[in-house]
Amino acid sequence: MKKLLLSGFMVFSSLYAVDIKSIKFDGLIHLSPSVALEIMNISKGDPIDIEVIDKGIKALYKQNYFKDISVEDDNNGNLTISVVEKPVIANIDITGISDSDKKDLKDALGVKKGEIYSLSKLNTAKRNVEKYYEDKGYFDTVVEATTKNLNKTSLSLNLIVNRGEKIVIKKVTLCGAKNFDYSDVRASIANRQEEYLSWMWGFDDGELKVKDLIYDSARIRDYYMRHGYLDAHVSNPFLKAYMDGYFAKLTYNIKEGEKYNVGTLSITSPQKIVDTKKILAQMQLQKGEVFNSKKLRNDLKTIENAFGDKGYAFVRVNPDVKTDKKNHIANINFIVDPGDKVYIHDVRISGNTKTIDRVVRREIFLAAGDLYNKTDLEDSRTALKRTGYFDDASIKEVRVSQDKVDLLVTIKEARTSSIGGGIGYGSTDGLILSASLADGNIFGSGMKANVSVERSNSILSGAISLTNPRVNDSIYSLSGTVYRQNYDYTSYDLKNLGFNLTVGRKFGRQWSGSVGYTLQESELSNLDDSIDASLYKLGTTIKSAVTPAVSYNSTDDYYLPRKGISAKASIEIAGLGGDDKFITFRNKFEYFYGLQDVIDYDLILRYRAKFNYIVDNGYLPIDEKLYMGGTSTVRGYSSNTISPKNSSDALLGGRMMFANSVEASFPLIERIKLRGAVFFDYGMIGEDSLNIKRAGTGVTLEWNSPLGAINLIFAKALLNESGDDLSSFEFTMGQRF
Template identity: 40%
Template sequence: WMPWRNNGEAAVDQLEYDAFRVKNKYMENGYLDAEVSKPLMRVDPGSYKAEVDYQITEGVQYHVGTIGVTQEIKGLKAENLKDLLTLKEGKVFNVKRMRTDIKVLEEEVGNLGFAYARVMPQMKKDPETKIVNLQYVIQPGQPVTINDVIISGNDTTKDRVIRRYIYLAPGDAYNTRDLQDSKSALGRTGFFESVDIQTQRLSEEKVNLLVNVKETSTGTISAGGGYGSYEGLMVNASISDRNIFGSGINTTLGFEISQISKNGNLSFINPKIWDSMYSFGLSFYKRDYEYVDYTQDQVGASVTLGREFLRYFNGSIGFSYSDNQSTLNDNSVSTIENFLYDDQYEKTAFNVGVRFDNTDDFYMPRRGMKFDVNFEYAELNGNDFNATVFPGGYGTVLRTDAKLGLYYGMEDLIDYDLILRAKVQFSYIDREEGEKLPTAEKLFMGGIGSVRGYEPYSLSPHLPNGDLVGGTERTIGSIEASIPLSAAAKMRLAAFYDYGVIGSDRVFLNGAIATLGDVSRSSTGVVLEWQSPFGPINIVLAYPIDDEADDRTASFEFSMGTRF
């Protein structure tokens, strides 16, 4: 269905198989009695063209009459199994859905320990009424237990690190869902290029789990950058290892340098303290960013403690401290700019977060959902404020951040590795009336991870003279479609559309409280996604759709070492 997937040359060895493919397509549309002849190929030597003919007898189109499930497994109800089936009574028969339903039934029985259950479909056709009655007969076999878990392919990662993510252990009853969840959990670590888990049958009641992994490069020297009309050439780099010494511990030492910024960070994250359900993280950072009118200098640290629960969920609490110094770049700036940007304060924050993740891969998920919600309660302390305008001083801030990512691979439906993605993020900041919210704590848009096609942090509500005041509410959405370019090179091409809107609840302007209008922007473009030997690389070519005259656009950006 995509022209570039077919070169137009005849594959003679596939002609006979094409007859079976055509018959299968008819059976997907209810024609169970369809007959397709062997191919007849006529070749024109002069034009090097050929015609291939098939003789097809369709027969009648069948609808589904009754569907039943025959089984004798204790604790399993046939009616509950019928509710899981995609082939429904009264609908046109579809052999593809029947095969899907067979797999569903095998998985449901497999969740009860029957690793080698067989599902036999029995069809009774009536050409007169054009009805086919379907009966699934389940032959469960013997319940199976795990004898051993045998791990191979891990040259660096320790066996015990891999076993953390396998939900089946020696002596456990076999479970299909646990097997699939184990494969997905290993894929989400980002330690492996591929993960394969097979069963090795030892007897009617015993199996070994054969876990074979192919490790990917987790220790990288990452680099990225871009070019913008405001920041000029931007360069960033980091030395990191998500799996240092094969221990599963994530460490990062990074920096970013451009004409207007100098940032550095050091972080340490242990996702499984002593192979437990608890995680621990520690980070230090220093950020120095020069905006048009002021320079923001931040130094801070944070500590986080988390725990995994209910397999896909992770809860965390954290504490952070930062010292923030914003200074004006020019002593001759206006009173308004001094009011907006000249802030010196300390921030102490307490964080609570919940994360859900059932995706199947860290860098390139093809199924599943990710959802994060984080609440930050912060106290700001400083004395450089106008007590008349802000009688409450810097005060306290409550910030809410939520992110949602949905991933769906289309290969099972269209036999092509198309990946669809939808992402939404929302942020909201609340504080008491009469308290000052520094510009550095407000929200902005632009750049990778936001609305691409605009320079980082360059979009927000602004004053009539163009000064950005930052926002207190922000929503950003993205839809993406990713197709393979080269499987051997691990290279893909994604098209995207971004849309974001940001607003501010109130600002102090000309001696009074004022409300500025919301700012909305959108963009489209393509991303070259390359899983290189040095880590994942994103090259972004973006086109801002509704940019305005004073917007700072960035049509080209690239990054290395980030999660797609």
């Protein structure tokens, strides 16, 4: 028997001209024999040729599966190809780091279970671990590796990580800067110098961020451009690191140049598609003002939107800025290439595992065959987010032909099932517990249901409601509520049983109107002797009331609005039959303003206000009067415990109330959507004048959790007086922040 042996790449064989009668593989696991023979380019019936077999074995060896290959010939043309395969990585373990880092690193290693083990792959994994921590600011990370053979064909790989140290920037210097210093550009750059209280939240820790380092020069130059310095030059960062103490000094060389003002502004387009004079009047940059690159970018969007509203989805706008260096004037001509008008070919929806397609589609203001419109596209995006069904919604234009685009609507569904609760304590009611269970998107239909219960020493109430915001996907809505309320107050007892039915209609994209009807049976008893009994009817009374309302909503999100206004005005008219005869005016206003574009920080300012007023037309029940306190008016007080009182401290209720709130919301841990907010509430209430004043302040934790929006409220009552029922902690779930 002749033996053809490959050790490295050397082959020894007989020179007999014998044809190959059979080929057998020994030890082959990862490749099939047919694939191996195809790689070697030999087959049964071929003559045994030393050069062909040598070339084939080399080709097989290059697949990187094998440590050794040998070939045997029995002198009769029967070949046996024996292979020794490299071991497979059966398990990868990383020790010495946190569990969260392990999860991230396993995706970044570049080596996975099931792959063939090799030293080159091991070295790649080590480098990737070092780079992972270097990107996070840790330097001198050491990675050691051990392997353990599990059997002849597999092994376990263990990477032992000794994480390095973080480099702290002690000083950032703008060398050559005259008009600005580090404090001016600090908010624009990622790599900042360490502050005195670096360990405290809100202060710069100075940790080096390698990934952002290459972009900080451009950020500094953009800061200069935003202040008119068009000729400013900012060098690449010069980082001097001291590895003995793991600190560094960061330097930028600056040539500021002169400040430029805006000269002439013009728009050049090959055809008259839009009114350029009207657009120029709307632009943020105006003649004589200091040049600002941020305003320039916003003006580009203004022009793109104007052409986009005419059907030009792929318009390109290039600003041609010509500088007069002598007079320091920047003349700007916006050159527009509108491209072709495009129409909607199809609207494709993805991401809705629960929500029915038609529920998504009815909020989109563009359909197949429509002319493309940029405003309609943006309004569709905000309308989707305003429903409360989705955490996020994006719409992407994909060109399918010269004049056709598909709209790819991608949504991320929110958890619309929610639980709400509150805990309070009052000297009258004792422990107050409230809870609610709701689903804002039943079976993906867009319908909403709610069940709520409140329990205390004096209250037991419950309600069930169902709302269809778009009946048969139309512009009409329908909602109804059935409720029962038992109040055991110190000054009176009351039982209510009733229902209401509301029909609504949309008027445009932000406006809607509604008309509701309420029928309620009330039983008043045990009225306190200190209350004038002649003002109220003991026993059973009936309320029959109609409530017309109008509302406006231009907010950009349901749970966490960053811009827009939400307002509602209603009039409840009681007296269409029954015993109750009064009119209640209710007005609610909310304003949201995000400062991300202004200060490059996701700070959201909120203002909320309520004004209610009641006219007594014959009989105003005591429970229909106005009360303050709780999450919806003045926090720091138990719900509905602020009102006019008599000498016995019995709550009489008021006929007019004004409450407003100012909040500032800021990010805490962005990756888990946790925010904080500080607030100040102020309210006034009274019978004939707003003579009772209360206030509250505090902080809230706002968490858009996987279970829904959770709001934890820690409040401190202000302007409180003896006898007030205070509540220092409350929480809500499922409500907007």
